[in-house]
Amino acid sequence: LERSRNLSHLMSGCLSSPIVELLQTIGTIADQFLFNAFVVGGFVRDLLLRKANIDLDIVVEGDGIAFARKLGQHLGGRVREHERFGTATIILPQDLKIDIATARLEYYEYPAALPTVELSSIKLDLYRRDFTINAMAIQLNPEHFGRLVDFFNSQNDLKQMAIKVLHNLSFVDDPTRIFRAVRFEKRMDFTIARHTERLIRNAVKMNLFGKADDPRFFTELKLLLNEENASPALERLAELGLFPFLWPDLKPHLSIDRRFRHCLVQTQRSIAWFKLLYLTDRYEPWIIYLLTIMSRSSMTVLANFCDRFQLPQRNRTMLLSEKQLADNASHHLSARSELKNSDIFVAFRELHIEGLLYLMAVARKTEVKKAVSAYVTTLRHQAPLLNGDDLKQLGYRPGPPFKKMLEALLLARLDGLTSTRDDEIAFLNDYFPLSDGH
Ligand code: CTP
Structure with missing residues (x-):
């Protein structure tokens, strides 16, 4: 090895002790197989940058699948094997995932007759990777634990930020x-x-x-x-x-024009706004960006995009329905001169956060942007004070009309027509009198 630096101190300083112990365990088990084992790729890059990364990519010089079985058993994790590629994934509790690959010398530029697994090599494995900064490894076997393997001057590129x-x-x-x-x-x-x-x-x-x-x-x-x-x-x-x-269909976007750039900035802002308010809520930013990019396009163009990139059905459905719902809502609300909270609620109720944030980013009218903001921060969380049990207590017969009644109560509440329980009971008396057979 041209350069040999030991990172075990950096590892104990930057990584949690369970991770360090896990890496040590991997090295110990590799010794039992007489394999060399390494952690590679983004994990090493991020460690040198002192940034957290819990995706463990392990490469062993030997049968990776046999190794993964043993390690999985030892750790009590689930093992998924990909026989054809000589790789396996171990899934541990708490979302921890270890990918294990076999370093092989087999390479398409070499004559096909070369023996494969026997002539393993970490160097060739690293050489086949994308960028120098992702092509470092750290050895895990006890005797060499922490040894940095850097064949391609990656440390220098990391320093040069290249x-x-x-x-x-x-x-x-x-x-x-x-x-x-x-x-x-x-x-x-x-x-x-x-x-x-x-x-x-x-x-x-x-x-x-x-x-x-x-x-x-x-x-x-x-x-x-x-x-x-x-x-x-x-x-x-x-x-x-x-x-x-x-996006071959998006002629105006072949270069980024001013409006396009403006929309991207607005998208970034609406996401940041939401993140600040709802730190732990889950959503998928890529959907919002794609919707923004396609905001001036037809449904067909978006559908073509989904076909072209072979999106999973689930993603395709989500993208198309969010676009349709958001564009309809925007159209509908823009046409109104005065917006009641109940109008906003009804227009947005089917949308996910992705569609709402997209709308907030691209809507031209301030009223629509404000409507999204009101819906996200307050309207969507509202519920009537009375529930189904209360309706029963009041003497209504349980059945499908309950849904309609609760909905009417909610809309009344959103528009400020009711505020106390008594208001809601009075509202029911007015619109759903008991004598009507309810
Ligand atoms: N890799 C590659 N070519 C690709 C994808 C991945 O060579 N097209 C290699 C890189 O060495 C990378 C490793 O596989 O470091 C793991 O891939 P991935 O988890 O996607 O990359 P990370 O570098 O870990 O990126 P991130 O920080 O985004 O997780």
Whole structure:
């Protein structure tokens, strides 16, 4: 090894002790198999940057599946095996996941007759990865625990904040890496190195991707749009000439125009606004960004996008229905001269947070933006004071009309027509008199 630095101190300083112990266990079990074991990739990169990363990618020089079985058993985790790739995933309680891969010398540029598993090599495994900063490993076997394996001067690139491929065919091998380059560049405020950028531009010029039917394109796009601030990454994709590949139907967006940029900023803002208010609520930022990008397009264009990138049915349904519902609601509310809370509630009730934040970002009318804000912060949480049991107590016969009555109570409440229980009872007496057979 050209450079050999030991990171065990850094590891005990930066990682929680259960993680350090887990890494030690992996090394001990590897010794029993007489394998070398390493933690690789993003975990090592982030450790050197002193940033938390709990995704463990392990590479062993030996039979990764047999190793994973043993480790899974030892840790009491579930093991999912991918025989064809010699990989396995161990799922532990608390969302902890360990990916295990087998380092193999087999490589398509070499004669096919080469023996495979016997001639394992961590070096070749690392060489096949996307960028130098992701191509470091830390050995885990007890005798060498913490030894940094850096064949490609990755530490230097990390210092220089440079994103560099390991070889010229990297984007030919895997064009989805272009999205990764941009994602890392913007996330970490690094720079795609000059030669690497030239390779990207060449790949784009050669129309390397052609079809987008490799599902990893969508996976990477989603990851990019889920980053803290996706706008600069989108701008970079545009600048690298990737928009015609991403959304060939969106002629006005082939370059980022002023309105498009404005919408992206608004999207970023509406997400930040929501996050501040509802820290723990779950939502998917990529959906909001995609809706924004497609805001001036028809449903057909969005559906074409979903086909082109082979989106899972669940995602496709969500995107299409949020667009339809949000665009309808916006249209409906814009046409009204005066907005009652109940109008807003009815217009938005079917929307998820993603569709609401999209609407907040792209609506041209201030009233619509304000309506979303009111709905998200207060209206959607409201409920009548009376419930089904109360209706029974009041003498109403349980049945389907209860739904209608509770709904009427809610809308009355939203519009300020009722505030106390007595108001609600009086409201029922007026609109659903008991003598009517209710
Ligand atoms: N990798 C690659 N080419 C790809 C995807 C992944 O070479 N197209 C390699 C990289 O070495 C990467 C590792 O596989 O570090 C794990 O991939 P992933 O978990 O996607 O990347 P991370 O670097 O861990 O990124 P993140 O911080 O976003 O999790």
